[in-house]
Amino acid sequence: MAAWGQRLAGVRGVLLDISGVLFDGAEGSGVPIAGSVEAVARLKRSRLKVRFCTNESQKSLGDLVELLQQLGFDISEGEVTAPAPATCLILKERGLRPYLLISDGIRSEFDQIDTSNPNCVVIADAGESFSYQNMNKAFQVLMELENPVLISLGKGRYYKETSGLMLDVGAYVKALEYACGIEAEVVGKPSPEYFKSALQEMGLEAHQAIMIGDDIVGDVGGAQRCGMRALQVRTGKFRKISPEFTASPPLFC
Amino acid sequence: MAAWGQRLAGVRGVLLDISGVLFDGAEGSGVPIAGSVEAVARLKRSRLKVRFCTNESQKSLGDLVELLQQLGFDISEGEVTAPAPATCLILKERGLRPYLLISDGIRSEFDQIDTSNPNCVVIADAGESFSYQNMNKAFQVLMELENPVLISLGKGRYYKETSGLMLDVGAYVKALEYACGIEAEVVGKPSPEYFKSALQEMGLEAHQAIMIGDDIVGDVGGAQRCGMRALQVRTGKFRKISPEFTASPPLFC
Structure with a gap:
């Protein structure tokens, strides 16, 4: 845990990807990833600021948030950058x-x-x-x-x-x-404008935030290029056989 | 014409692209490009060897040749590399x-x-x-x-x-x-294997042949990389505003 403490030193906010991190989609619905509903609740109870950062572009923001609420997530439209x-x-x-x-x-x-x-x-x-x-x-x-x-x-x-x-x-x-x-x-991850806009909404500087996602390019690479820390989960699209494999730990386990 | 004589010196065979050079396709049919039926007939009456070189991959070879015959072209399946x-x-x-x-x-x-x-x-x-x-x-x-x-x-x-x-x-x-x-x-133009195979069918060396097509990459570039001469027509997909514009003359005018 000492290592984690060092890695997260100074972090005041968490940017959470949605698809593949909070839930896996299905035709018109979806299934929460194990532990994710409670993890979001814990983050929101903590001192950390939380923002949901998605590239979702098949559903409207309203429909996405409604679905996540039905799945048990504590989330509102104003907390999402899309x-x-x-x-x-x-x-x-x-x-x-x-x-x-x-x-x-x-x-x-x-x-x-x-x-x-x-x-x-x-x-x-x-x-x-x-x-x-x-x-x-x-x-x-x-x-x-x-x-x-x-x-x-x-x-x-x-x-x-x-x-x-x-x-x-x-x-x-x-x-x-x-x-x-x-x-x-x-427009969207991994463009710098997207991450800057999310950080602005949170009132944080890049070095104060960590991005958590399942996409090594869109989430991790994009955030790092903006000066943020980033963490790739082993859920969603993460694949061990992928040439993009990195040794980042899972978020919810 | 002197310039043309020089450009074509030693040419013993012509490779003809089909779509955009001989005809423009349409739903289940097509329209010959003006002058192309007669140009093919003239080429076949000349001392030059002729081979049809297509990337057609939506129709079977039999259906393509049948369509071209219906449009008036002197062509048979054995003359086509596909x-x-x-x-x-x-x-x-x-x-x-x-x-x-x-x-x-x-x-x-x-x-x-x-x-x-x-x-x-x-x-x-x-x-x-x-x-x-x-x-x-x-x-x-x-x-x-x-x-x-x-x-x-x-x-x-x-x-x-x-x-x-x-x-x-x-x-x-x-x-x-x-x-x-x-x-x-x-497999197909612009791969070198494709052009070598067509030349082998014609019994010619690369320097003895000229490729005529409407695609600057697939036809012209591919043939030139194999040591052949090439000519881009201004029919088919050719567009003056294209960044690929070259000053090649039209084939049939």
């Missing part, structure tokens, strides 16, 4: 009218956004909506633009549901990047 | 049992291939069959393998149909490469 609201701000600031390659579950987040005559593409974890037809429409919109803009809500490779590993938005971003010869702008 | 037969040879030689992420149109080419208990993935231009479900199945097969093998029939970014530009197999290859952290083996 990429969709940040994306809407960017679209409005830059006068962008997106073709939305997104799931129906998150469409309500973009209700106030003008989508007529698209001059950019917004891509999120669309699941079954990643049909050839929808991907090709996004591709054609980008190819018609003089300065194609592709905004991606996260760039994860895959995530874990109870039924197994699932392709995440990052794979489809790579497809469009290759086809169009462009590079996407990522 | 990636599916080469892929079948590789699968048999290496004892590979693929999960086939392909269109129904080309499935008959793999009739003799054992697809039970897959130990690799073969990906072709699957069009509408690039559903999330099918892509995720391919991803899951690869992630379960200790040494994941992904074989791709070509790696094109896009092609042109009469209705517009269409995402090609290369985009979906990139998606799986990123998600799985692997690199695909490409």
